[in-house]
Amino acid sequence: FYSTASELENALNGVYHSLTVDGTFGRNLVIELANETDELFYKRTTLTVNPMLFNYDASNTVIAASWRALFDGVNRANYLLANIDKPVMDEKARKVIKGEALFLRSFLYFQLVSYWGDVPLMLTPTVDGNNVNVPRTPSAQIYAQILKDLTEAKDLVNPITAYTNNGKVSKTAVQAMLARVCLKMAGYPLKNTSKYVEARAWADSVITSGLHSLNPDYKQIFINHSADKYDLKECIWEIEFFGNNTGSVLLGARFSNQLAIRNTNADAGYGYAILGATPTLFNLYKQGDTRRDWNIATYGFVSNNSTDTVAKTDIYSRDAGKWRRQYETVRPLDVNWSSTNLPVLRYADVLLMFAEADNEIEGRPS
Structure with missing residues (x-):
């Protein structure tokens, strides 16, 4: 394998795919x-034992699945990078891959270090099951490698x-991620406040790109x-999902169904509504902020198996409404899977990151 340009592309698709499984952004993360x-x-x-309930330990299946999926993605990236120079191909295409x-790889490690702190830093493929006791690497070194990978990637993509x-x-996705990583490094636990300057600069590079x-x-x-x-102006990078997991292509997501308005009706779209907003979140929105009533739906269904809606005013009875199943184009709507994409980097994020970094540097709102 890895002997042709097409095989390198297939391997790259495999790395992207690691972001879509239940252990990563298909659900858990x-x-x-x-x-x-x-x-x-x-x-x-x-559920009675789950991270959402603050009742779990290291043996929890959700924790294990996410740890395993993230490192699986790292290993896929390592295999690809180890074989990147193998085929004869167009050099520009090779650089992009x-x-x-x-x-x-840097994005996967950013998730790992954010959730677990010190984790094993592995930059070469795992070729057998003999070397299983890889020591943890200090978080500062993990972040340094993340920045190194991102900085190199910026001029290749x-x-x-x-x-x-x-x-x-x-390129603007890489710049935006550099801003996010630097902003994280400036805060807890590293508290490297010098990174605020870099975070602002990287965010500014996206803003001034005009794209x-x-x-x-x-x-x-x-x-x-x-x-x-697709809206390439607002959304800089999304994790893509496809279809409803019927047939031979199984690339659907579960997060949107889990967060959908409660319903069991197939036509309206099955929604589990497993999370609700607290008054803390509700009251963060100022009066007249239209985002509130989109993110926290103002309606529910008359029954759990209905297409008819009814108004909801009580905070605790309102469901998450950010992604609504009636807008999905893949039919029939599946009970557990959808093709809804997940935004990771939006232009709004970039503006907020710039504002936060600038406020920390200048000591005043910009």
Whole structure:
């Protein structure tokens, strides 16, 4: 394998695929491991042991699945990078593949270090099961490698103008991720405040590129994700999902169904509504902020198996509404899977990162 340009592309697709499984962004890193805050609460009674309930240990299957999936992605990237020079091919295409692989490895390690702190740093492929006791590497070294990979990737990948979708890593995606990583390094636990300057500079490089802008219709951003429409101005990088997991191509996501408005009706779209907003989150929105009533739906269904809706006003009875199943284009709607894409980097994120870094540097709002 890795002997032709096509095989390198296939290997790269395999690295991207590691972001779509249940252990990563198909479910766990969007739901179970992303919502241990005072802004959300678990609305069901099915689970009793789960990170969302603050009741788990290292043997928890969610934790194990995410650890395994993230390192599987790292290993796929390592295999690709170890064989990147093997085939005879166009050198520009080779550089692009290498850049994307470096970005993806750094992104996977960013998840690992964010959740677990010191983790094993492995930059070569795992070729057998003999070397299983790899020591943990200090977080500072992990972050240094992340920055090294991202900085190299920046000059290798294509600009977003080379694509008609934002599922591929582009130069502004790398710059935006550099801003995010530097901002994280400036805060807990490293508290390397010198990184605020770098975070601002990287965010500014995206802003001054002129390639991105805000979508004036907030709700349309998320309708696009469900309807398989691309907005390359607002959304810089998305994790792509496809279909409803029927047939031979199994690339659907579970996060959108889990966060959908509660319903068991096939036509309206099955929704588990496992998370709800707390008053803490609800009250963060100022009066008149239209984002609130899109993110926290103002309606539910008359019954759990209905297409008819009813208004909801009580905070605790309202469900998450960011991604709504009626906008999905893949039919029939599946109980567990959808093709809704997950935004990782939006232009709005870049503006907020710039503002935060600038505020820390200047000591005042910009």
